[in-house]
Amino acid sequence: MFFDAKDLDQTYVHKFMHFKMLSKNEEEHLAKEWREYRNEDALHTLIKAYTRLVVGMACKLKRYGIPIADLIQEGNIGLITAAEKFNPKEHHNARFSTYARWWIKASQQKYILQNWSIVRMGMTTNNKQLFFNLDRLKTQLFSITTDHLEEHQAQEIADTLEISTNEVSEMEKRLNAADLSLNAIVKNADGRNKETLEDFIPDTDTTQEEKCSQSEIQGVINKTLYSALNILSERDRYIIEHVYLKDPGMNLSEVGKKLGISRERSRQLSKRALRKMHYFLTHTEHVSPRDLKTTY
Numbered sequence: 300m301f302f303d304a305k306d307l308d309q310t311y312v313h314k315f316m317h318f319k320m321l322s323k324n325e326e327e328h329l330a331k332e333w334r335e336y337r338n339e340d341a342l343h344t345l346i347k348a349y350t351r352l353v354v355g356m357a358c359k360l361k362r363y364g365i366p367i368a369d370l371i372q373e374g375n376i377g378l379i380t381a382a383e384k385f386n387p388k389e390h391h392n393a394r395f396s397t398y399a400r401w402w403i404k405a406s407q408q409k410y411i412l413q414n415w416s417i418v419r420m421g422m423t424t425n426n427k428q429l430f431f432n433l434d435r436l437k438t439q440l441f442s443i444t445t446d447h448l449e450e451h452q453a454q455e456i457a458d459t460l461e462i463s464t465n466e467v468s469e470m471e472k473r474l475n476a477a478d479l480s481l482n483a484i485v486k487n488a489d490g491r492n493k494e495t496l497e498d499f500i501p502d503t504d505t506t507q508e509e510k511c512s513q514s515e516i517q518g519v520i521n522k523t524l525y526s527a528l529n530i531l532s533e534r535d536r537y538i539i540e541h542v543y544l545k546d547p548g549m550n551l552s553e554v555g556k557k558l559g560i561s562r563e564r565s566r567q568l569s570k571r572a573l574r575k576m577h578y579f580l581t582h583t584e585h586v587s588p589r590d591l592k593t594t595y
Contacts, residue, residue, distance in 0.1 A: 321348045326395040330385045345382050353378055356403055363411050370407050377406030425462045429470040527576040535572040
């Protein structure tokens, strides 16, 4: 089996590479001993025999920049999960190594996606397909290793993986972009200014002066609005408040049932009440109708 032990503890690698392979009957017996009787010796024997598979698969993923030792640890978790779930009768009489390979791969790929970048990406099936296959497809379909895909190339990859072109473009940007620290120095043309990226992030928080001004304006608007409501009859005010000001509001049919009138009568009263309020507000000097419209 292919593996590159350059970055690994040699003792660890050689220890597990020399465990004997198991026969199909031995695999089934050990898996049953662990699954049904929780025989830990059986589990350890099964795991030790196939740790070489974990090491080999981890070495093939080292190009993603994750320490191989970490990938081996994650692969071992997948291997243990496979031992827990393996039942030849339910898995088409498959060999344990064939079954375990899927769990090892899933565990290692999940760890890579979670730790490849500071910014986490979604763990969707499409993202996993793209992350682990985009470079291979670029070489396979177009014999290119460039950082940028043309529109028709992105479309062909999208069709191959049965996903959207936008997903291909977004993943390409992520793979080609490096993580940057907000404390990274940014120099200007003459090389003198040494501001950081953080210095260029706009402060979108509302200042205290703006908060005070907004609060004052809101107070005037509320006072004027309630003054407009006070000119209405009790029934008209009920309609306006419950249709337009309550959250969630009522529709005209519901208001009509509450007041014992038809929906059409509710509509007529609502329209008349709004006209009264509009007249009052347009003749109020404290606040403009435009401000009221923007707020409410």
